[in-house]
Amino acid sequence: MKKIVFILLTFVFISACKDSEPSNGNLNIVTTTTMITDLVTHIGGDKLNIQGLMGSGVDPHLYKASEGDVSKLANADLIFYGGLHLEGKLVEVFQKMESQHIKTIAVSDALDTKTLIGSEYFASNYDPHIWFDVNNWELITNFVVQKLSEANPENKALFEENGKTYLEELKSLDADIKSIISTLPEEKRILVTAHDAFNYFGQAYGFEVVGLQGLSTATEAGVQDVQNLATFIIDKKVKAVFVESSVPKRTIEALQAAVNSKNHNVEIGGTLYSDALGNAGTPEGTYIGMFRYNVNTIVSALK
Known part of the structure; x- marks a missing residue:
């Protein structure tokens, strides 16, 4: 019963606070984890209004949306989240965002499920900690560049250039990691x-x-x-x-x-x-x- 009441209240709150926040003309982007916030910031720079829900030390598995979070989500043009049930307690909120025609994007969609690590004990049947393979993060970088370019084509060249620069940094990181581990x-x-x-x-x-x-x-x-x-x-x-x-x-x-x-x-x-x-x-x-x-x-x- 509490679950149903929460969903209904969330829906009412979304409707009430939509368009309540000012915009400078940039796309309003909301991200969940700090890793995704960092990635979108590298690609979008000052051409996006980026708000991350979670800060340092926050556990996404147990994270619950506050009223302030729902307000941010309601005013987003795009929402980037991890997916694979990483943000388990936010799944229903994201579904409500979609019903309000707010586009939500799981960065895990960038990866072929054949490359994911399975688990019979986890809700999604896949391990959601995909960022700990730099090669995965490279694919996700290209995916985010594509999604931002589709939503904001006038800044496509900038997103692509920033993405290219960041991919070079990731390749350098991967080489450094292997050298240290050796x-x-x-x-x-x-x-x-x-x-x-x-x-x-x-x-x-x-x-x-x-x-x-x-x-x-x-x-x-x-x-x-x-x-x-x-x-x-x-x-x-x-x-x-x-x-x-x-x-x-x-x-x-x-x-x-x-x-x-x-x-x-x-x-x-x-x-x-x-x-x-x-x-x-x-x-x-x-x-x-x-x-x-x-x-x-x-x-x-x-x-």
Whole structure:
């Protein structure tokens, strides 16, 4: 019943606040995660009015739209979101946007489903953490350039030029990542984190990846999960495990305690950025800076 009331109230609120915000003539773009906000900003520059819903450290799996968010969405010309149920609690809101003729675009539509990592435990049946393969992000960059050019053809040349520049930066990032990882022996390339956000990273860069929680942080880790992973860490002689900026660190601390209780030691190797970038204005506040930081942190801790 509460769910039905929320949907009805959202619909009424959308209708009431539509066109309530001023525009400078630029397209009004709303993005969900910080990664998507960063990408659209690189491509659109000052030719777009861009508003990101989520900030640093925000978990998109559990994010709920506020009244202010609904107002932003209602006044958007385009909405870019991750898709694959990454923003699970916003799916119904996006559906209402479509009913109000506001175009919503899932950046995951840029990818062939044959390249996605499946999961029988997740609502979409695919892992939504697609940004952790730089090649995926290159395809998504081209996709966003195309969608913005279709919506705003007078700035198509600018979007295409900015996209080309950004793709060159992504290719440089990919080469840097591979170079850094090459310094870590293959047998040490085991990444243990709070939840399963790094499977695309593992597939692309040769890491065995194990998350204490599932693909969504809505999935809780049980005592047996902690004990099983503690045994795995001991058997594989894993030197360090990692917390995530958007996930409470208590689960990894519990894992560390479980390993230590078995007379073994595992360090917390640092904090990784998984479902959100770092603070705005810092290197980690960009996709490229975040990725470099993560890889340096992982390799330094596991050496």
